[in-house]
Amino acid sequence: MLVTLISFVILFTYQVAAFHFLGGTITWRPENISASGNPVKIIIIQTYSWTDGRIVCTPTAIANSNLINYRTYSTLATDTLKCLSNCGSTSSGYIPPLIRPICTDQSTLVGTVVGQRSDIEWLYLNDNFTVGYTDNGWRPLPTITDATYQWCLSTNINLYLRTDGYYNTAPVATVMSPINIPQNVPQTIPIPVSDANGDNVRCRWSEGATECGLVFPTVGGGNYSLPSNITLSSDCIIVVTGDIIDNWYAITVMIAEFENRKSQFHTGNHTQVMNMTSVDSRFLDPKY
Numbered sequence: 001m002l003v004t005l006i007s008f009v010i011l012f013t014y015q016v017a018a019f020h021f022l023g024g025t026i027t028w029r030p031e032n033i034s035a036s037g038n039p040v041k042i043i044i045i046q047t048y049s050w051t052d053g054r055i056v057c058t059p060t061a062i063a064n065s066n067l068i069n070y071r072t073y074s075t076l077a078t079d080t081l082k083c084l085s086n087c088g089s090t091s092s093g094y095i096p097p098l099i100r101p102i103c104t105d106q107s108t109l110v111g112t113v114v115g116q117r118s119d120i121e122w123l124y125l126n127d128n129f130t131v132g133y134t135d136n137g138w139r140p141l142p143t144i145t146d147a148t149y150q151w152c153l154s155t156n157i158n159l160y161l162r163t164d165g166y167y168n169t170a171p172v173a174t175v176m177s178p179i180n181i182p183q184n185v186p187q188t189i190p191i192p193v194s195d196a197n198g199d200n201v202r203c204r205w206s207e208g209a210t211e212c213g214l215v216f217p218t219v220g221g222g223n224y225s226l227p228s229n230i231t232l233s234s235d236c237i238i239v240v241t242g243d244i245i246d247n248w249y250a251i252t253v254m255i256a257e258f259e260n261r262k263s264q265f266h267t268g269n270h271t272q273v274m275n276m277t278s279v280d281s282r283f284l285d286p287k288y
């Protein structure tokens with residue numbers, strides 16, 4: 001099962017954020033989609049959004065592709081994308097890359113800085129493991145009482161061959177946080193998903209620790225991180241009506257990609273058996 005993680009924030013009105021992290025995505029793909037070698041060259045792409053000023057990217061730094069200036073967040077200098085589960089023989093070849101990204105964007109108006117980095121890994125056939133980045137410093141959410149504001153982004157890397165004989169490619173969701181929504185007006189927010197293999201892509205809420213679903217629970221044990229009026233359809237469309245001005249919410253979504261292999265996919269309390277090469281993705285989405 002391949003997991004791509006996307007985080008995004010929906011906000012109502014801009015206010016100066018007191019916390020530095022705003023979300024991100026981790027995805028991966030073979031450098032050459034037709035590659036058949038073992039080991040195979042895999043590119044891991046990490047994209048993060050930060051509060052402008054807490055993390056700094058000047059126009060010059062963006063033009064020169066400099067690394068982000070992490071200011072007081074000194075652990076960012078050495079933080080790595082760690083193997084979180086199924087580590088060992090099923091993660092052979094994996095050398096944790098750094099987190100610290102290259103400056104790609106900055107917006108004073110939106111209050112964000114965006115950074116991205118790509119790293120090459122030589123991984124082996126049948127590797128199947130989860131990598132992730134967890135830390136503190138998410139912004140406060142009205143529905144979460146955990147004072148450390150922990151976040152969690154993870155991606156499952158799965159190098160089983162597809163039925164067409166090629167390695168898989170994780171689907172990509174190009175949602176960047178935060179997303180600003182108005183109060184009391186229903187908003188339809190399609191999650192722009194794509195998949196290089198042309199597979200069928202479906203969405204559902206994340207569940208459980210390995211999907212990072214416990215940090216911002218969307219199912220089980222209460223809907224801690226969700227606004228009161230939100231739905232996610234399996235075709236990756238969120239419909240949400242923001243209720244309270246200045247509230248932020250986080251959502252975690254799993255994106256699954258279906259090829260010709262039977263597997264299970266559930267939306268709400270339905271479980272469907274479908275043909276799939278599963279790719280899971282997940283993003284979180286606070287609203288404001």
Ligand SMILES: *[C@@H]1O[C@H](CO)[C@@H](O)[C@H](O)[C@H]1NC(C)=O
Binds near residue numbers: 034
């Ligand atoms: C991609 O891999 C295929 C199969 O090994 C090879 O024929 C092709 O030349 C490779 N393309 C690039 C750009 O390396």
Ligand SMILES: *[C@@H]1O[C@H](CO)[C@@H](O)[C@H](O)[C@H]1NC(C)=O
Binds near residue numbers: 160
């Ligand atoms: C990959 O590992 C996960 C976790 O152990 C497991 O649930 C899953 O079935 C594995 N995938 C395959 C295709 O075996």
Ligand SMILES: *[C@@H]1O[C@H](CO)[C@@H](O)[C@H](O)[C@H]1NC(C)=O
Binds near residue numbers: 184187229239240241
């Ligand atoms: C909840 O969302 C639906 C659909 O977006 C909308 O029609 C309805 O007015 C919303 N309800 C409230 C209480 O905001």
Ligand SMILES: *[C@@H]1O[C@H](CO)[C@@H](O)[C@H](O)[C@H]1NC(C)=O
Binds near residue numbers: 220
């Ligand atoms: C979460 O919200 C959905 C939709 O409102 C609801 O069907 C479900 O029962 C809730 N789950 C929990 C554990 O509260």
Ligand SMILES: *[C@@H]1O[C@H](CO)[C@@H](O)[C@H](O)[C@H]1NC(C)=O
Binds near residue numbers: 268269270
């Ligand atoms: C989920 O199960 C509950 C309780 O059985 C039911 O009321 C609800 O309609 C079901 N939801 C869906 C989407 O089937």
Ligand SMILES: *[C@@H]1O[C@H](CO)[C@@H](O)[C@H](O)[C@H]1NC(C)=O
Binds near residue numbers: 260
């Ligand atoms: C699933 O795979 C079977 C056998 O390959 C095929 O007959 C069926 O049409 C497929 N179903 C879907 C929904 O792709």
